[in-house]
Every structure is written in structure tokens, then in C-alpha cells.
Amino acid sequence: MTPIDGSVAQEEQQTVQEFYIPSYVIQDEIWEKENYREPAFASHGQIYFRASLPEEYRGTFGKHEIVHVMCQLRYQLYLDFIERVPEMLNFTAKEAGRIMEGAAEHCGIDLFNMSEDETIRLYDEINAILWGHIGSGKLFGLEEQVRRAFFDFDAYAAELRSIYEKFKHDRQAQFG
Ligand SMILES: [Zn+2]
Numbered sequence: 090m091t092p093i094d095g096s097v098a099q100e101e102q103q104t105v106q107e108f109y110i111p112s113y114v115i116q117d118e119i120w121e122k123e124n125y126r127e128p129a130f131a132s133h134g135q136i137y138f139r140a141s142l143p144e145e146y147r148g149t150f151g152k153h154e155i156v157h158v159m160c161q162l163r164y165q166l167y168l169d170f171i172e173r174v175p176e177m178l179n180f181t182a183k184e185a186g187r188i189m190e191g192a193a194e195h196c197g198i199d200l201f202n203m204s205e206d207e208t209i210r211l212y213d214e215i216n217a218i219l220w221g222h223i224g225s226g227k228l229f230g231l232e233e234q235v236r237r238a239f240f241d242f243d244a245y246a247a248e249l250r251s252i253y254e255k256f257k258h259d260r261q262a263q264f265g
Pocket residue numbers: 153157214217218
């Protein structure tokens with residue numbers, strides 16, 4: 090469906106369009122019938138949004154799903170980054186554990202028994218969650234927690250930002 094003017098879904102779809110990523114806004118009734126747990130998701134490099142998305146998180150949904158698309162399309166810069174994220178986390182801090190647990194629960198992954206593929210999915214989820222908040226300037230009360238979880242949170246955020254911008258640039262060069 091065409092999203093309603095001024096709606097969160099419309100803004101998220103515009104964000105995604107700048108990356109030339111196909112996206113779809115789905116009516117709430119259909120979304121509920123399909124039993125999708127999340128308000129948005131990415132699958133095979135395409136993004137799906139529920140028509141009504143919470144205003145509070147405006148600006149986070151598209152960015153979150155674009156991170157997943159980088160992973161799904163095997164964007165090399167980003168895959169290399171995923172591999173280095175564990176070194177950036179300070180596992181002696183309980184906040185790092187909490188972030189890992191939150192993402193694991195979200196993905197239905199057992200932290201103590203992860204396959205290689207699940208490990209990638211876990212760190213991809215952490216990046217997607219954090220970039221959604223960082224990129225939209227909506228860290229809310231999370232900031233203190235993430236600063237403790239990373240050795241150098243600013244360096245992590247700056248690198249993720251530059252990969253995201255490079256991905257946008259590459260997509261525009263290819264499809265624009
Ligand atoms: Zn996600």
C-alpha cells in the first residue's frame with residue numbers, strides 16, 4: 090500500500106529509497122494476520138514495514154533494516170566490520186552482556202551454543218539495533234549503557250556510520 094502522508098512508515102520508506110532498496114508498506118490487518126512479531130523486517134535484501142509504526146521511534150526503523158540488508162547482500166566492508174565487533178565490546182562490563190542477551194533473545198539464539206552463522210546474525214542484530222538509535226539520534230537512556238559496553242563507543246559508532254554512508258554511496262553509484 091501507499092503509506093499515509095507524514096506517517097512514520099512513509100519517512101522510513103523514503104530513507105530506504107535513498108539506498109535503492111525495494112521496500113513495502115503492509116496494512117496492519119495483513120501484518121497481524123501474518124503474525125509478524127516485529128514492526129519491520131528485512132528479507133533477501135528487501136524491507137517490509139507495518140503501516141502504523143510507533144511515532145516514538147520515528148527514524149530508527151529504516152536504518153535498522155538497512156543494516157540487515159548490508160548483511161543479507163554480503164556487503165564486504167560490513168561483513169569485515171561484523172567480525173571485529175567482538176573485539177570492540179568490553180566483555181568485563183555487565184552492560185556488554187546485557188546487549189548480547191537482548192540481541193540473542195531477539196534472534197532466538199543460544200549465546201552459549203552459537204554456530205558461525207548465528208554469531209554473524211547476533212552481531213548484525215546488535216549493529217542494527219544500535220545504528221537505528223545512533224543514526225536517528227535517539228539513544229534515549231541507552232547512551233550510558235552503551236558507553237560502558239564498548240571500549241570506545243565513539244569509534245564504533247563512527248565506523249558504523251561511515252560504512253552505512255559508503256553503502257549508500259555505492260548503491261547510488263550503481264543504481265542511481
Ligand atoms: Zn533487527
